[in-house]
Amino acid sequence: MFELNGYYRLKNANGDSLALSAFNGNSSFVVWKKDSKGRPAIKIKVSTIFAREIAKKLKGLAEGASAEGRVPLVIQKYNPDTKHFDVDSSICLVRDDKNVYSIELSGNGTGAKFEIRASQVFSDGSNPVSKEIRSMQGVRELIDVLTVQLPQANLLSTYGAKGSSAGNGGGKQDPFANKTSSGNTDMSSSTDDDSLF
Secondary structure, eight states, X not given: OOOXXXXXEEEOTTSOEEEEEEETTEEEEEEEOTTOOSSOSEEEEEOHHHHHHHHHHHHHHHHOSSSOEEEEEEEEEEETTTTEEEEEEEEEEEEOTTSOEEEEEEETTEEEEEEOXXXXXXXXXXXXXXXXXXXXXXXXXXXXXXXXXXXXXXXHTTTTOTTOSSOOSOOOOOXXXXXXXXXXXXXXXXXXOGGGO
């Protein structure tokens, strides 16, 4: 069985965590608040086409000429009562005046912000890695995750699912359906703080 419950992770200074997880052919951004119990605070489905759009906007933000920038992406959901699309949740990509990137997610009446940082610190050995460089490395990493890993994770997450030809076995349960803990047991990737420098 493949472990796809958090193939990309970030953690913020408040102790909240963000995971990109795949289940039954679909990936989602899942936000757990520090003291959250049960269901995640925010869960935003990320289809392959939406993942490509996030990657495109993130790349455009990184290549922008201005010092600061905000790029919102608003997810809409069809309301059968009003027969219109209503705002369901949103993702905002941000670059501050120090060229540090972050991702803001909102939904279910709450929000959370996460600084985008590379999961591994590396350099040419002659200079320490600045916050700006680590953030840019994190942007490149997230773009790769969205465009390369996400489609693979979606495919692998169908293995053994009920009705799937990818493998046999019974149907799997959504890992977030009746979760009793926040699941923040291993946040080693992109979670270390700036005290390392």
